[in-house]
Amino acid sequence: MASVFRGYDLTLGRPVAIKILDSALAADSSFRTRFRLEAQAASRMSSATIVRVYDAGEDSEVDDAGERHPIPFIVMELVGGRLLKDIIAAGPVPVPDAIRYVDGILEALEYSHRAGVVHRDIKPGNVMVTPSGQVKVMDFGIARAVSDSSSTVAETTSILGTAAYFSPEQAKGDVVDARADLYSTGVVLYELLTGQQPFRGDTPVAVAYQHVSEAPLAPSEVVDTVPRALDAVVLRALAKDPFQRFPDAAAFRETLDAAASGSSPSRRQVDTLANSLYGPDPKQAAETARSLRQLSSDPTMKRTQPGPPAAWIWAGVAVLAVLLISVLIWVLTMRPGSVIPSGSRIVPDVIGMVYDDANQTLAGKDLLAHREDEASETVPEGDVIRTDPVAGISVARDSQVTVYVSRGPETVKVPALVGLSRAQAQTALDDAGLALGQVRREEDPDKEADVVLSSSANEGDEVAKGTVVDLVVATGTVTVVDLTSNFSLDDAKKALEDLKLKVTVQDDDSCPATDPRSVKSQSAGPGDVPIHSEVTLVSCSGAAGKGGD
Structure with a gap:
């Protein structure tokens, strides 16, 4: 994707790393725009576990034919140490070190997800370990710039280099959020513990198919010295359904730390967890297999039903070839400036901006912003979640663009709980979208057993949906x-x-x-x-x- 050079900042007097993007990527104007915006988002993050982005810009060079070509670049913190990829390749990683490395990755993700930035390409090649043992995660935003400029799994994979750390939703082309990073981190933890990735194949699409449809072996079944307590952590992180994974990086870290020092579950408990996370869904598996086969001629994937006659196949290939050649000729002969009529405007990308900045950006393009607030668990309050129409769409001048702005996590009111029985309180919390936490018993000479005496949140309080509420109930004695x-x-x-x-x-x-x-x-x-x-x-x-x- 890029070449990296050691540089020196003459203004601030410090060594830096300069990443210059590959010329093939630089030639794509949409990628350059996305790359610049993502670099700006990454530059706002300041954490000891994230490689800092100091600056981003674009230079140019003139080739022998006299044509000028753009050269996008990023100026980053210069970090010494070893790539986690090289540490894994050097031999078995002790379990305490594996946990420490993954804890550092999760600390970086916990920070970035709060800032509304999803990495999308967590893998050992994007993680460095300094001589002091500090974990540093790099290349935030670049994966999104690449994936948003690519249309298929095959194209994205050819740029990112590997599908071994893809989440199932990335493999299927579905919407990706912070839980995709947690899945990729689970793959890294699996590789650190076992020395191998959970899914391997001859082609990227074959690996993507396994991410979507196949259950991984528990790490302790690959390396018997791996504590079984870590099996449950890894299997949860690698759940196919994002809602069955850890809800956030903080929960992943807490569970990982507890597993490192806690008791091991039984083999039956691990098998039960695996069955609940990777239970068969024949319809989904069939649909996924069919869509993935269309992206590759991988010989390891066999048809389960007879295909169409050979003549139809060749006729379809011929028609497709003619269409592709026609589109190619049209693109090559298209004159710059003829794409966008004078009365049209391209919707800019304002995702991640505060509303006032987004409004000014749209106004600068002769577009009208219409604000809509909605709840979001991942996007910070006040930042733009998305727009309608989406960025890159051509619209008429003075068109209205709906800007959806995060009002933070959805909040609910705490219902009346005091005086209810424990069962009634549980129902009231469920109906309100809240969770029951710890239940402590306390004597009260007037209250029957299990009657709620108090709660950790007061009636009428506005709290985030899903908040855990602790109760104190009467013993009845x-x-x-x-x-x-x-x-x-x-x-x-x-x-x-x-x-x-x-x-x-x-x-x-x-x-x-x-x-x-x-x-x-x-x-x-x-x-x-x-x-x-x-x-x-x-x-x-x-x-x-x-x-x-």
Whole structure:
């Protein structure tokens, strides 16, 4: 994709790395525009785990024929160390080091995803480890610039170089969000633990097919020294359905750290998790196989149904060839400037901008911005999520472009929970789009068992959808102490009445009374007793010196 040179910033007096893009990519004007915007987005990120982007621009050169060609470049932080790809190639990576490397990648993703930047090409070749052990992730935004300028899996793969770390949604050409980065990180973790990628094939499309349709072996089945606790982490990260993966990089990091120091699940538990994540979906598998076969002549993929007659195939190939040649001739003969009529405008890319900047950019193109706010879990509040029409579409001058702006995560109101039973509170939380967290039990002399006493969020509070709410519920019991020692009868009665228990006193004239009167025995306790229950206290009431046997 690029050549990288060591440079020196004369203004700021520091060494830098200068990445100059390949001439084939530089010739694509749409790619240059996308590349510039993505570099700007990446430059806003400042994290110890991300290679900083200092600047981006475009130079030009004149060839022997006198034609001028653009040369896009990025100026980045110069980082010393080794690529994670080279560390893996050098031999087995100890499990603690593998966890540390992946933790660094997830720290970078946690930061970038909060900034609304999805990497899209997490792989060992894009991760460096400095001599001090610091993990550095690089090339944020470049993968998006490439993929948005390519139309198929085959084209994108030919530029990115490998499909081994593709998420299933990237392989299928579906919408990609932050969870695609978590899948790719899961592939990197798998390779660090086992020394091999979970899916391998003769062609990129064959590998993409496996990402979509096949279940990986658990790492411990490949290398028996891998802790089984990490099997569950890897299998969750490699779930085909993005909604079954970790919800974000922070959750992935937390689970990974817990697995590194926690107990191992049983083999049956790992198998159960694998079945739930990779259960067969014949319809989806058939559709995916059919679409992927259209992108490649991979001989490893066999037809499951008879194909059309050979004559039809050759006729179709001939028609397609004629169409392609016609389009090629039209492109080569098309004059610059004839593509866009004077009364038309190309919708610019304003994704990631704040609304005011997007409005000014559209106004500069003689287009009218219409703002629509909507909730987003991944795009920071106030930033543009998308536009309608999308960037690159030709529209009439003074056309209206709807700009969808993030208002942050969707919020909901906390329902009334206090006084409900635990089951009713669970239903109320589910209906509100909230999650039940920890449930702690606490004594209350007036509340039946499992009645909610308090919650971690107050009724009516506006919280993000999916927020976890902890509850405190009543035990339905109170604790009665031993009243037969160090308690007078009056003190014992008061202690029980404070617990709102019914107290009955029974005199026993078989033993001499004391002054003050004491408690000989109690009908309940010491220990937990149901609320509002009755406790009988037995007290000696006989004459002094009368005592029993």
